[in-house]
Amino acid sequence: MTETYTPGKPIWCAGCGHFGVQGALVRALEKVGAEPHETMVLAGIGCSGTIQNNVSAYGYHALHGRVLPAATGVALANPDLTVVAAGGDGDGYAIGMGHLVHTFKRNPSLTYIVMTNETYGLTKGQRSPAAGPDPAHNEGIDSVRLGLSIPGSSFIARGFTRQAEQLESLTVAAVEHANAGRGFAFLEVLSPCVTYKDLYPQWDAAAYDVDEDPAYDPMDRAGAFATCQRLDDEDRIPIGLIYTGNNESMEARWGPGDRRLNPGGPDDRDVLHGFLDGMAS
Ligand SMILES: Cc1ncc(C[n+]2csc(CCOP(=O)(O)OP(=O)(O)O)c2C)c(N)n1
Numbered sequence: 440m441t442e443t444y445t446p447g448k449p450i451w452c453a454g455c456g457h458f459g460v461q462g463a464l465v466r467a468l469e470k471v472g473a474e475p476h477e478t479m480v481l482a483g484i485g486c487s488g489t490i491q492n493n494v495s496a497y498g499y500h501a502l503h504g505r506v507l508p509a510a511t512g513v514a515l516a517n518p519d520l521t522v523v524a525a526g527g528d529g530d531g532y533a534i535g536m537g538h539l540v541h542t543f544k545r546n547p548s549l550t551y552i553v554m555t556n557e558t559y560g561l562t563k564g565q566r567s568p569a570a571g572p573d574p575a576h577n578e579g580i581d582s583v584r585l586g587l588s589i590p591g592s593s594f595i596a597r598g599f600t601r602q603a604e605q606l607e608s609l610t611v612a613a614v615e616h617a618n619a620g621r622g623f624a625f626l627e628v629l630s631p632c633v634t635y636k637d638l639y640p641q642w643d644a645a646a647y648d649v650d651e652d653p654a655y656d657p658m659d660r661a662g663a664f665a666t667c668q669r670l671d672d673e674d675r676i677p678i679g680l681i682y683t684g685n686n687e688s689m690e691a692r693w694g695p696g697d698r699r700l701n702p703g704g705p706d707d708r709d710v711l712h713g714f715l716d717g718m719a720s
Pocket residue numbers: 483484485486487488503526527528529530531554556558559560561562567632
């Protein structure tokens with residue numbers, strides 16, 4: 440299938456940050472050696488969600504906010520696939536937020552890239568949860584600190600489309616983390632919507648690169664949280680590898696071949712087959 444599939448052309452406005460996210464992802468997949476037939480890109484709705492049309496891989500356009508449960512199912516069903524979920528901050532931090540919290544907690548081995556632009560680009564510029572309620576202040580949801588506060592999380596990074604080389608390295612690190620079976624690799628990307636909310640000037644001024652700070656230790660969860668909190672108080676935004684740890688992944692916890700959501704309960708594959716048999720009869 441992937442041999443005959445020609446990736447689509449992006450439908451994004453000229454200058455949209457999502458081009459940079461896609462470029463970094465395509466280069467990262469090449470670098471880690473993820474072949475198209477061994478890769479699946481799943482995406483949410485929104486301008487960002489169309490990314491799965493444009494990458495040479497298996498693709499899935501999820502229901503609004505539901506990309507993470509779909510991606511978790513794919514990763515569990517075929518652990519040999521490189522699984523990349525992607526979407527916007529509206530998709531991931533509003534209707535999809537419950538799934539993000541529980542995916543941090545469960546720690547399945549897949550990559551999730553969130554293109555944050557503080558707006559709903561596709562539906563013409565409503566405020567996203569990352570923007571917060573008050574346009575004058577940066578009081579939006581910070582998913583980096585959210586992830587740090589959940590003990591099961593194992594990889595948290597933030598890139599910026601203005602920093603293309605770093606974004607590519609972070610994308611490689613995220614995919615490698617997931618492909619090594621080390622758990623959920625969360626990569627938020629500051630990806631401005633130049634049409635409805637051009638944050639390039641503000642984010643250029645506010646970005647603080649923790650990768651360049653020799654005193655910053657990405658293995659120290661509490662230290663990472665304290666640094667992110669302090670930077671936020673100073674109206675700065677940390678970018679770089681924020682946290683990496685060695686928490687057990689979901690599939691390692693479940694054990695090979697065990698697909699039961701309720702330990703001791705029926706195998707979910709039997710439940711599914713029973714359901715399908717019932718539908719067919
Ligand atoms: C169930 C449902 N509710 C609402 C919508 C309308 N809708 C389309 S895109 C979108 C938000 C997109 O914002 P974001 O995820 O941030 O992506 P962006 O366009 O900014 O890249 C919404 C609410 C929808 N498609 N489906």
